[in-house]
Amino acid sequence: MATFAGPARAVLPPWGGELAIELVDRTDWAALAEDPKWFVGWSDISTLLLPLTITTGVAALHGANLMDEPWELPTEFHRWTDVASLPVGASFTQTAAPHRRSRPWGTWEEEPLGRDAAYEAPTVWRALNGDDDVKMRGRLIGGCLETVSLLAGSRYGDVSGFAQRHAPEGVIVYLEVSDSDAATVLRTLWALRLSGWFDRASGVLIGRTTAPDVPDLTQSEAVERALADLGIPVILDFDTGHQPPQMPLVNGALAEVELVSGHGRITQHLVP
Incomplete structure (x- = not known):
């Protein structure tokens, strides 16, 4: 709490957060909302980003930890610092990355930091139902599937x-899988569905993942079996999650997402 009470304009964790759930009901979220700052992070930190926005309506910034800072992002993306510097009412647009990382991680010292070497494999967003023209509009909310799902209910x-309370336009739920296998992903998505996560959703964004399939069930098939009959657009291999690069996403921002003939774009409006 003291960190948020100081003069800093943003709070950026270095890494980790596996046990962040221990802080959820010990945090005075209403007090944080009285002097809002940018709370930035991803992966396990989603456990704290989500409650901030859910309980108070204050926006939170998903997309970077301190240890991610050395890497160049694709020219199609904004850095989190650019987003955090925008005034209320501003908008920003990002387009889909043309390349992703596919090779195993090396040591910190050996990792290339430049965008041309860091991301070497082609990538493209794709619609779950195969459509060439997909559009959705709503307030962004989401994070790492393994952690935010623990808060459902x-x-x-x-x-x-x-x-x-905050999204008469509906919500766009974005989720990314760290390492759960396809069967676990199917079960978890169904648990979120039963908890009402998609009742007011206008669309779903699923991040790229290298998490394993299981016999007779791939990661994509898990999403299809859990979400395909919701009657809303679902985009796979979105630029968020544990297979870099990932773009900044603002929980609570009003977003417009388009996927037209394989070309993806998202505009986020920082409006109440």
């Missing part, structure tokens, strides 16, 4: 309630 993960 509590007031800290009440996405349906958040939509009722």
Whole structure:
């Protein structure tokens, strides 16, 4: 709490957060909302980003930890510092990355930091149902599937309630899988569905993942079996998550997402 009470304009964790759930009901979220700052992070830090927006309506910035800072992002993306510097009411647009990382991680000292060497394999967003023209509009909310799903069923993960209070346009739920196998992903997505996460959703964004398939079930098939009959657009291999690069996404921002003939674009509006 002291960190958020100081003069800093943003709070950026270095790494980690595996046990962040221990802080959820010990945090005075209302007090944080009285002097809002940018809370930045991703992966396990989603456990804290989500409750901030869900319970208070204050935006949070998903997309970087301190240890991610040395890498250049694709020219199609904004850095989190660019986003955090924007005034209320501003908008920014990002387009899909043409390349992703596919090779195993080396040591920190050996990792290339430049964008041309860091991301070497082609990548493209794709619609779950195969459509060439997909559009969605709504308030962004989401994070790492393995961590935010633990909050479902509590007031800290009440996405349906958040939509009722803050998102008459509906919500765009974005989720990314760290390392859960396809069967676990299917079960977890169904748990979110039963908890009402998609009741007021206008679309879903699923990040790229290298998490394993299981016999007779791929990661994409897990998403299809859990979400295909919702009647809303679902985009796979979106630029968020544990297979870099990932673009900054603002929980609570009003977003417009388009996928036209393989070309993806997202515009985020920083409006109440």
